[in-house]
Amino acid sequence: MAKEAQTPFILLGLMTTGCSTGYSMKQLIDTGLSHFWKISYGQIYPALKKLTDEGLAEVQQETQEDKPDKKVYNMTPKGKKALEQWLASPIEGGLPVQKNEWLLKLFFSRHESTETAIVKIKQYKEQLQQRFSLYKQIEKMITECAVRSEDERFWLFTLRHGLKLTSAALDWCDEVIDELQKEGE
Amino acid sequence: MAKEAQTPFILLGLMTTGCSTGYSMKQLIDTGLSHFWKISYGQIYPALKKLTDEGLAEVQQETQEDKPDKKVYNMTPKGKKALEQWLASPIEGGLPVQKNEWLLKLFFSRHESTETAIVKIKQYKEQLQQRFSLYKQIEKMITECAVRSEDERFWLFTLRHGLKLTSAALDWCDEVIDELQKEGE
DNA sequence: AGGGCCATGTAATAAGTTACATGATTTT
């Protein structure tokens, strides 16, 4: 059985949040959904076209005076049904595996010096710190800016997931750096 | 710039741990590296062939009496060099993004009932618990079974990363279930 | 004049999954 593609449903879902162009959908995914999703234009634009062809969404060309024209997408009743069906459908395939190049290299670290390993973990930590403050910023944006309150709750829930895991990873970095440095003495 | 493929280096790395056939490499990745990597035979066998063609590994057919024949791969000096270079090379592209279908659906949960959302998070929690105990088992295997001690340290480090993050996700589940249930009263 | 943001799209390539194909041996 082929796993169902999720891209179209994300786009449908975003249409219900007042996000209506391919460009702004990418922007929202890169911020509000960045802790659990990513996407490229190469996926978005063909998917939007397909949704329209299948009658799950409608397009309207909108002329803007100060900015380039844009295509505004809206969900049709058929699209709404599809979204709800997708939400209700069970999640197959178990938990996702996060491929992590830092851990991969640490796994084989006996082929390098302890110092090099420590440097790498410190770099990893830095990246995690950046991510953490980014998430904090996004949290602020969601609570302060224009997000409809029905959505807000759930957006904050998922974001907290990201914050918690990042925080746990940061703890791990400190522990491991500590243990590796102790050895050197 | 195209991102460097990592599959060949994992396979080279595994050759240094006494793991020498495509079949056993897949097994090891599915256990010892499962918290940060996954792979299919469709990637492994072609990659092993390519490594041999490029002179980074050598093959020997080995006849077994009780089991089917197998191909034993060993790293060449050239392969060793490549592995070390890969280890020393900087990690580009920032942190990985873990696509998470559970969070994705929770993100759009205002289109379903609170009860349904709670059920989904409970399912997620169950999966995480299973994962947690699996990691605990693997930890036992690493400490008790035949892993060379130079490798053992680093394998346990990475595994603890998995345990920590899973544990953090479990905490998150409890918190969110709690908050959603409070609302219902 | 140059950089950055807004905006849409395609084509080539890479990466990864799944199903298929084969076949021996061991355990239940």
Added chain:
DNA sequence: AAAATCATGTAACTTATTACATGGCCCT
């Protein structure tokens, strides 16, 4: 006799990344 494990491999397909292409507006 069937199921599980050991063992290797390929072909078709899906998914995703990257680079390319275009072009206007705004700000400095």
